[in-house]
Amino acid sequence: MRLFTNYYETAAVILFCIGFTTMMLNKNLIKKIIGMDIMDSAVYLFLACQGYIEGRTAPIVVDGVQSVEAYINPIPAGLVLTGIVVSVSVSALMLALSVRLYYRYHTLDLDEIIAIAGREEV
Amino acid sequence: MQLVQNFPFACILLTLICAVITSVLKPRAARYLTFFAICAVTAMTACVMVFTLKTGESYVYLMGHFPAPWGNEIRVGVLETVTMMVLCFVILFSFTGGMRVSVRQIEETKYNIFCILVDLTMLSLLALVYTNDLFTAYVFIEINTLAAAGLVIMRQIGRGVVAGVRYMIMNLLGSSLFLIGVVILYTITGHLLMEPIQDSVAVLAQTGKYHVPLTMVLALISVGLAMKSALFPFSSWLPGAYSNATPTASALLSSIVSKGYIVLLVKVYVRVIGYDVVRQLGVFDVLFVFGAAGMVMGSVCAVRAKTTRMMVAYSSVAQIGYIFTALGMGNEVGMVCALWHVLAHAATKSMLFISGAELDVASGDTHLRRDLRGGFWRSPLAATAFTLGSANLVGVPMLSAFVTKVMLSTAAINTGGRHAAITLACLAVSTLLNAWYFLNTTLHLFTPVRDESGARVVQSRVPMRGMTALSLIGFIALNLILGLWCGDILDALFTGLHHFA
Numbered sequence: 001m002r003l004f005t006n007y008y009e010t011a012a013v014i015l016f017c018i019g020f021t022t023m024m025l026n027k028n029l030i031k032k033i034i035g036m037d038i039m040d041s042a043v044y045l046f047l048a049c050q051g052y053i054e055g056r057t058a059p060i061v062v063d064g065v066q067s068v069e070a071y072i073n074p075i076p077a078g079l080v081l082t083g084i085v086v087s088v089s090v091s092a093l094m095l096a097l098s099v100r101l102y103y104r105y106h107t108l109d110l111d112e113i114i115a116i117a118g119r120e121e122v
Numbered sequence: 123m124q125l126v127q128n129f130p131f132a133c134i135l136l137t138l139i140c141a142v143i144t145s146v147l148k149p150r151a152a153r154y155l156t157f158f159a160i161c162a163v164t165a166m167t168a169c170v171m172v173f174t175l176k177t178g179e180s181y182v183y184l185m186g187h188f189p190a191p192w193g194n195e196i197r198v199g200v201l202e203t204v205t206m207m208v209l210c211f212v213i214l215f216s217f218t219g220g221m222r223v224s225v226r227q228i229e230e231t232k233y234n235i236f237c238i239l240v241d242l243t244m245l246s247l248l249a250l251v252y253t254n255d256l257f258t259a260y261v262f263i264e265i266n267t268l269a270a271a272g273l274v275i276m277r278q279i280g281r282g283v284v285a286g287v288r289y290m291i292m293n294l295l296g297s298s299l300f301l302i303g304v305v306i307l308y309t310i311t312g313h314l315l316m317e318p319i320q321d322s323v324a325v326l327a328q329t330g331k332y333h334v335p336l337t338m339v340l341a342l343i344s345v346g347l348a349m350k351s352a353l354f355p356f357s358s359w360l361p362g363a364y365s366n367a368t369p370t371a372s373a374l375l376s377s378i379v380s381k382g383y384i385v386l387l388v389k390v391y392v393r394v395i396g397y398d399v400v401r402q403l404g405v406f407d408v409l410f411v412f413g414a415a416g417m418v419m420g421s422v423c424a425v426r427a428k429t430t431r432m433m434v435a436y437s438s439v440a441q442i443g444y445i446f447t448a449l450g451m452g453n454e455v456g457m458v459c460a461l462w463h464v465l466a467h468a469a470t471k472s473m474l475f476i477s478g479a480e481l482d483v484a485s486g487d488t489h490l491r492r493d494l495r496g497g498f499w500r501s502p503l504a505a506t507a508f509t510l511g512s513a514n515l516v517g518v519p520m521l522s523a524f525v526t527k528v529m530l531s532t533a534a535i536n537t538g539g540r541h542a543a544i545t546l547a548c549l550a551v552s553t554l555l556n557a558w559y560f561l562n563t564t565l566h567l568f569t570p571v572r573d574e575s576g577a578r579v580v581q582s583r584v585p586m587r588g589m590t591a592l593s594l595i596g597f598i599a600l601n602l603i604l605g606l607w608c609g610d611i612l613d614a615l616f617t618g619l620h621h622f623a
Contacts (some may be wrong), residue, residue, distance in 0.1 A: 039295075079257055083260075090290070093271060097283055114284055121280055
């Protein structure tokens with residue numbers, strides 16, 4: 001079964017689905033942000049495991065071994081790092097917005113907030 | 123390498139440096155520095171455009187001196203420079219034109235943050251238009267999203283923050299889908315630069331390998347970028363975001379932020395996956411259906427809108443529908459039509475937002491369409507600009523959107539079959555609805571205000587700042603140039619598209 005061979009990818013897809021449904025179906029803003037973070041982490045897991053090659057080590061030269069064959073592909077790891085930085089910024093902004101909304105509307109329920117905001121004057 | 127060839131990278135670097143410096147400046151100085159950055163980028167882009175038009179060739183600029191497939195690159199050609207030129211003017215006029223209202227609506231201590239966000243929006247647009255690397259595109263998509271969300275919430279009113287959160291949720295979903303698409307593409311091709319990916323994809327398409335992953339990649343990237351550019355039915359975030367932001371922010375969101383993603387999508391289709399492969403995988407048909415639905419549904423919602431800004435915002439949904447319908451034609455005329463409408467809509471919609479805001483101020487800070495009655499006598503220049511923009515989007519000949527409608531019809535007829543029938547029907551319905559709501563509003567502007575006895579009330583002219591007046595004149599000139607010199611610009615777009623592939 002390929003699903004069990006590629007278990008990193010399988011886990012990433014399952015995590016993505018969990019994050020996606022949490023983000024889209026939950027009304028609570030904090031849970032939405034958690035869902036979004038799970039979704040992003042799933043993508044990074046998927047990306048990181050693309051660079052992994054069974055039996056090879058991290059691309060740091062030790063003991064004088066310089067053959068490319070000895071190491072995994074470092075590019076996905078570099079991309080994941082960049083992605084994590086972006087993801088952290090996005091989470092920070094979303095949390096800041098949630099705090100702002102909570103102070104104003106005294107709830108974290110997005111549907112309720114939209115309903116109250118809709119009744120405010122244009 | 124000539125000096126002018128360094129300018130695109132210099133533009134990106136300059137905007138980034140200005141954004142950093144702006145963070146420690148006082149509001150007035152921040153405004154001047156941002157204005158300087160926009161003017162400098164516009165001037166440098168003009169030089170690069172002249173260079174690419176003169177040589178008729180594109181060039182690749184290495185970042186960090188590592189050649190493909192390892193290094194990072196930007197690519198500069200006729201298509202990129204012409205697009206950037208028009209969008210630079212739009213940014214310039216939007217920033218200066220909306221300054222008066224923005225200064226009133228934004229807390230003084232936060233004004234330099236607003237300037238940083240404008241700088242970052244321009245930076246991400248430059249990177250999206252010029253980049254030759256898909257992961258760089260993803261990073262700047264996220265920067266664009268963060269900057270745009272900041273612009274939406276800058277007024278710090280409750281509805282604006284709610285709109286900002288909704289904007290973020292939909293856009294982050296779009297970014298994630300785009301990133302998964304890029305990751306899968308990297309997995310099956312081993313590259314992130316556009317040319318090497320295209321070569322690998324061509325081989326895969328020939329051999330028939332990885333057909334399903336390729337289809338998935340296209341679907342994920344298309345849906346991701348369609349969500350971010352507010353294609354119907356992913357446009358629920360758009361009206362709130364556009365109507366609750368400052369006029370400059372609304373103008374930038376409608377004309378710069380969403381358009382950057384569409385230019386990137388065209389790049390993905392033409393330079394990354396390859397036009398023929400995209401056509402084989404059937405993605406164009408899906409875009410066509412959503413685009414045609416957006417043309418009608420956006421116009422229907424705009425008819426029902428009570429405020430001017432909401433009407434203009436919903437009209438954007440319809441106009442983005444035009445762009446995606448043109449893309450969905452799957453032929454060269456359709457692709458150029460989509461790129462042309464990106465420019466035409468950017469120039470017109472930003473003018474409508476800026477002039478609409480001036481009319482609202484001149485009518486006693488109202489937002490309601492019916493309160494604009496007699497607006498022409500209170501603010502003649504703003505009313506003229508609004509009327510020109512309305513006439514343009516309705517499709518009056520000699521103006522840019524008319525060219526879009528003619529090209530869209532031509533592309534539909536060339537395609538034939540159901541595409542032609544659906545496009546022509548949707549185009550007719552959408553144009554009628556456009557005429558309904560835009561003419562309705564414009565008529566209000568030219569209808570004199572009368573008191574209860576029926577006597578005409580004399581309207582006093584509301585003074586306009588010189589900078590705002592100059593910006594509106596600039597917008598009018600830009601729209602007239604796009605309409606009257608459409609032949610030359612279309613030729614440049616066709617040439618650019620040929621070099622692009």
